[in-house]
Each structure stands twice: as structure tokens, then as C-alpha cells.
Amino acid sequence: xxxxxxxxxxxxxxxxxxxxxxxxxxxxxxxxxxxxxxxxxxxxxxxxxxxxxxxxxxxxxxxxxxxxxxxxxxxxxxxxxxxxxxxxxxxxxxxxxxxxxxxxxxxxxx
Amino acid sequence: xxxxxxxxxxxxxxxxxxxxxxxxxxxxxxxxxxxxxxxxxxxxxxxxxxxxxxxxxxxxxxxxxxxxxxxxxxxxxxxxxxxxxxxxxxxxxxxxxxxxxxxxxxxxxxxx
Numbered sequence: 001x002x003x004x005x006x007x008x009x010x011x012x013x014x015x016x017x018x019x020x021x022x023x024x025x026x027x028x029x030x031x032x033x034x035x036x037x038x039x040x041x042x043x044x045x046x047x048x049x050x051x052x053x054x055x056x057x058x059x060x061x062x063x064x065x066x067x068x069x070x071x072x073x074x075x076x077x078x079x080x081x082x083x084x085x086x087x088x089x090x091x092x093x094x095x096x097x098x099x100x101x102x103x104x105x106x107x108x109x110x
Numbered sequence: 111x112x113x114x115x116x117x118x119x120x121x122x123x124x125x126x127x128x129x130x131x132x133x134x135x136x137x138x139x140x141x142x143x144x145x146x147x148x149x150x151x152x153x154x155x156x157x158x159x160x161x162x163x164x165x166x167x168x169x170x171x172x173x174x175x176x177x178x179x180x181x182x183x184x185x186x187x188x189x190x191x192x193x194x195x196x197x198x199x200x201x202x203x204x205x206x207x208x209x210x211x212x213x214x215x216x217x218x219x220x221x222x
Contacts, residue, residue: 032209043114043200043213044153087152097143097166098202098211100152
């Protein structure tokens with residue numbers, strides 16, 4: 001499985017934008033970039049995914065570099081509820097397993 | 111619409127015993143995967159079931175086995191429990207061609 005690299009932790013203030021980076025220099029042409037987050041005492045939650053183009057949904061935006069070797073998850077206005085571990089995952093097929101790394105622990109300050 | 115339901119939520123077992131964990135997938139989902147999450151780590155893939163067969167398996171010993179029923183629900187069985195099996199066990203469901211998994215809240219297994 002292609003590997004992703006994320007910072008161990010990041011901090012933000014409430015109502016400010018948050019940019020969570022992910023490096024995936026060995027990504028293959030068919031790998032989708034998925035983001036999940038895990039709130040305390042819960043299972044992971046799907047956030048967003050993309051292949052080449054930037055993507056937006058009600059939760060977040062995903063910006064993908066032109067060479068696809070990195071991506072950024074953007075939370076436009078962080079809330080206290082967004083404090084979680086964020087995982088960047090490469091997935092080769094629509095039904096393939098998810099390979100989680102350590103993720104980024106996001107702390108949101110009031 | 112109920113999401114993924116796992117039972118029990120917590121469980122304490124003695125080393126050497128056997129345990130069965132249960133999962134009901136989200137309505138409309140036909141594929142179930144199981145993950146093990148040790149404290150402070152990301153979830154690790156155990157195996158995936160589709161059409162009542164194991165389709166993919168992670169790097170886990172044969173002590174870990176599973177089953178999927180015709181109604182798509184699933185069980186995870188672990189034999190000869192070790193202290194190192196203490197973890198949060200997560201069930202995730204999806205459709206075969208779907209892009210995202212829905213996870214349950216997990217079963218916290220403690221082996222003493």
C-alpha cells in the first residue's frame with residue numbers, strides 16, 4: 001500500500017480555517033485520496049475523497065496538488081466538534097481495505 | 111436510519127478464552143469489514159466479508175475468524191485470547207461499489 005505522511009498534531013482556534021496536509025509521494029494513478037476523522041470514543045467517520053480534482057462537500061474541501069503527491073483537507077470554520085484525529089488514506093479500489101496511519105490530532109481552542 | 115450497530119459495547123475476558131463480537135451493517139450495505147484499534151494507534155484491517163465469504167484479509171493470525179450471514183450481519187471470533195488482543199474492535203460497512211465506509215462505535219475488549 002502506498003504510504004501517507006501527516007503531521008502528528010495541529011492546533012486551531014474556533015471559527016478559523018484549518019488546513020491539514022498530507023504527503024503521498026508514491027501514489028499510483030488509480031489511488032483515490034480519502035479522509036476520515038475519528039472523534040473521541042467513536043469509530044472513524046468518512047469526510048471526503050477525491051482523485052485529481054478539488055472536491056467540496058458539506059463537511060470540508062479537499063485540495064489535491066497537480067502532481068497528486070500531496071493533498072490538503074480544509075475545514076473552513078473550525079468548531080469544537082471538529083477536534084478529532086484526521087486520517088489521510090490512499091485507496092486503490094472502491095471496495096478495498098483502508099490502511100490507517102497515525103493521523104493528525106487536531107485540537108481546537110475556544 | 112440506523113447506522114452500524116455493534117454488540118456488546120464492552121467486554122472483559124480472561125486469557126485463553128474465546129470471544130464473539132457482533133455487527134449489524136447500515137441498511138442497504140452488503141459488505142462488512144473488521145478493524146482492530148490498539149490504544150493510541152490507527153485502526154488495523156482484519157478482514158472483509160462480502161456475499162458470506164472472506165474477500166480480503168489483513169496480517170492477523172488464524173485465531174481471528176469471521177462469518178457473514180444472509181442478512182449481511184457479521185461476527186468476529188477470536189480464539190485463545192492473548193493480553194495483546196485487548197483493543198477496540200470496529201466494524202465498518204459499505205456497498206460493494208461504494209466509496210465510503212460507515213463505522214460503528216466499536217466493542218472495547220479487555221483481556222485480563
